[in-house]
Each structure stands twice: as structure tokens, then as C-alpha cells.
Amino acid sequence: MESEKIINPPSGFTAFALFLVSLVIAAICFGYHQALPASIILVIDVIFVLPGLVIVNPNESKVLTLFGKYIGTVKKDGFFWVNPCTVKKKVSLRAFNLNGQQLKVNDSIGNPIEIAAVIVWQVKDTANAVFAVENYIQYVNIQSEAAVRHLANSFPYDNLEDETAHITLRGGAEQVSLLLEKELNERLARAGIEVLEARISHLAYAPEIAHSMLQVQQASAIIAARRLIVEGAVGMVDMALQKLSEKNIVELDEERKAAMVSNLLVVLCGDKAVNPVVNTGTLYH
Known part of the structure; x- marks a missing residue:
């Protein structure tokens, strides 16, 4: 060479x-x-x-x-x-901008996804660019597509199904871009090409599973929101009981405490407005 x-x-x-x-x-x-x-x-x-x-x-x-x-x-x-x-x-020694086409591949856990990348590159070694490969521009296009496919196969789209994943395509954009840039530089070094920047420009689930995965994401968001609401409600109920006890406003036995906790949790955790009911008798009648 x-x-x-x-x-x-x-x-x-x-x-x-x-x-x-x-x-x-x-x-x-x-x-x-x-x-x-x-x-x-x-x-x-x-x-x-x-x-x-x-x-x-x-x-x-x-x-x-x-x-x-x-x-x-x-x-x-x-x-x-x-x-x-x-x-x-x-x-040419100018920087080239490669806007890769959308590729349909499987992520590391088998989900079909669509992915594309934008790559900025330039020729550093003209002798290798001319003599080491047949057509260095075509070489860049083919190797870039191969690198993007390999990257998509190496990580899950997100951690909904793989909670142990440290890097995901959706959540680890910076890390994924650095890994893509590193792999491209290794692949294109033979042709005297240097990759200046590589970024994921498009990332989505494939159309055939997009609706189902959207429902999974919505369910996860609802569960997370409910968990937060319940934690806050329990904290508020505990604070209310402590304040009532500290200021001796009312003496509550265990049954009345249970009724009060139940009512407060219904009010605080419900997703609709609560209509109050006035009790004109006692708790035991």
C-alpha cells in the first residue's frame, strides 16, 4: 500500500x-x-x-x-x-456530508427498527484513497451502511425489554455516536479517510410493531406516574397523621385511622375529582 x-x-x-x-x-x-x-x-x-x-x-x-x-x-x-x-x-480535501438512507434492521433483542446516520468525512491520505480502494466515495457509502447495521445489532432500542442494558440506541445518543465514529474510523482507515463526526439522524421502531411498542411505552409511563403518585400520597397521609397526633386535634383509634387513610388515598390517588360525602352520624352508625 x-x-x-x-x-x-x-x-x-x-x-x-x-x-x-x-x-x-x-x-x-x-x-x-x-x-x-x-x-x-x-x-x-x-x-x-x-x-x-x-x-x-x-x-x-x-x-x-x-x-x-x-x-x-x-x-x-x-x-x-x-x-x-x-x-x-x-x-478533494473538503469535508463531505453523507446523509445515509434509512435502514431496516433488528436491534440486539430482535426488534425491527429503522435507523439512519449523518456522517461527516474527508480524505486525509490521498495515496490510500486513490490506490488502496477502487472508488473511495463508494467505499465510504458501503462501509458506513455496514457500520450502522452493526451498531443497531449491538444495542437494544431502549430498556423496556432489557432493563440490564447500560447503553441503548434511544437513551445513549452521545455514547452511540462516539462508538459509531470509532468504528467508522477503523473501517475507513484503509482508504485514508477520517470521520469527523457521526450522528444518528433517524431512529424509530419499524411500522409493523410501532403501535404495539407505543402502547408498551404508554403503559410504562402510566405505571411510573402511578408509582410516584402513590409514594407522594403515602407521605402526605403519614404527615397528616403525625400532625394530628402532635397537636392533639383529635384522638383516633385504629379503625378511624384506617378509615381516614382509606379516604385520603382515594382522594390523592384518584384520577378524577372526588365528590365529598358529609356524614351526619358517627363512624359506627
């Missing part, structure tokens, strides 16, 4: 100036009816000078090969002259 070699070729302005001077000389030769020297000068210009002129734009590079041998990479922007026999391949 070739390693990148940076070269700095001579300025193209000097070669272009020599080209203009040679054109003037050729014109003078034609003026004096010296066709052969003029023709030789024009052939040299066309074959050796003009093909060697190359322009490198900012954040671009030119990978040069001569008769199948890697010569080097020009990364400095400007106007240069290189060996006219070299093959010049442009490789």
Missing part, C-alpha cells in the same frame, strides 16, 4: 512565460520563412509545456503517477508545472 508523499513542483507562471516567449520566437521564425525551427518550437510547446501546467484549487489536491508509478501529491494550492507525462488525478 502506497503512503502519501507531498511534493512541491515549480511554479507554472515561469513555464507559461517561457511558453509565451517561445510563441514569439516561432512567429519570428515564420516571418523569416524558417518553418522548420518554428514548427519544432510549437511541437515542444504543445507536447511538453502546456500538458505540464496544472492548477490546484484550495482544499484540493492532485495525485501524480508516471507510467504506473506513484510520484507524489500536490496539496498546495496554486499554479504549477509538472512532468507532462504524468497522469493527474484530482482528489
Whole structure:
């Protein structure tokens, strides 16, 4: 595998100036009816000078090969002259944004989910990008899809069914993104590609189970809310009994305490407004 070699070729302005001077000389030769020297000068210009002129734009590079041998990479922007026999391949050094398509895969516990990722990448080693793989852009697309699929297979969507899961796709966004970025860098290092950022852009249950899983989530939310309400209600009842006892407002035997606790819990834990009932007798009649 070739390693990148940076070269700095001579300025193209000097070669272009020599080209203009040679054109003037050729014109003078034609003026004096010296066709052969003029023709030789024009052939040299066309074959050796003009093909060697190359322009490198900012954040671009030119990978040069001569008769199948890697010569080097020009990364400095400007106007240069290189060996006219070299093959010049442009490789962009700009950051690329890959908006991956939505993939339907199974998470670690077998639930079908839809997942997609946004990946920002750029070429760091132009020699590997050109010579190590057939098409580095296609290589990035295929390896990115494989990495996203592997990530989805490695973790559950959430911990509703796997309560022991420390990382979930829905709850551990930062950790999942870091793991995806790390795996992509390992996969794309062969092609001289560096991943700058990787984020999950879409995550959802597959349509065939989305409704059922939504019901599970709603049930879990209701249970959690009820648990919180009951804990608060028990605390309020305990506080009420303590206050009544401390201030000697009323003496309650065990049966009256039980009735009071029951009434308070009904009022505090009910999901609808409670209509009070006034007892005009006693608790025992």
C-alpha cells in the first residue's frame, strides 16, 4: 500500500512565460520563412509545456503517477508545472456530508427498527484513497451502511425489554455516536479517510410493531406516574397523621385511622375529582 508523499513542483507562471516567449520566437521564425525551427518550437510547446501546467484549487489536491508509478501529491494550492507525462488525478480535501438512507434492521433483542446516520468525512491520505480502494466515495457509502447495521445489532432500542442494558440506541445518543465514529474510523482507515463526526439522524421502531411498542411505552409511563403518585400520597397521609397526633386535634383509634387513610388515598390517588360525602352520624352508625 502506497503512503502519501507531498511534493512541491515549480511554479507554472515561469513555464507559461517561457511558453509565451517561445510563441514569439516561432512567429519570428515564420516571418523569416524558417518553418522548420518554428514548427519544432510549437511541437515542444504543445507536447511538453502546456500538458505540464496544472492548477490546484484550495482544499484540493492532485495525485501524480508516471507510467504506473506513484510520484507524489500536490496539496498546495496554486499554479504549477509538472512532468507532462504524468497522469493527474484530482482528489478533494473538503469535508463531505453523507446523509445515509434509512435502514431496516433488528436491534440486539430482535426488534425491527429503522435507523439512519449523518456522517461527516474527508480524505486525509490521498495515496490510500486513490490506490488502496477502487472508488473511495463508494467505499465510504458501503462501509458506513455496514457500520450502522452493526451498531443497531449491538444495542437494544431502549430498556423496556432489557432493563440490564447500560447503553441503548434511544437513551445513549452521545455514547452511540462516539462508538459509531470509532468504528467508522477503523473501517475507513484503509482508504485514508477520517470521520469527523457521526450522528444518528433517524431512529424509530419499524411500522409493523410501532403501535404495539407505543402502547408498551404508554403503559410504562402510566405505571411510573402511578408509582410516584402513590409514594407522594403515602407521605402526605403519614404527615397528616403525625400532625394530628402532635397537636392533639383529635384522638383516633385504629379503625378511624384506617378509615381516614382509606379516604385520603382515594382522594390523592384518584384520577378524577372526588365528590365529598358529609356524614351526619358517627363512624359506627
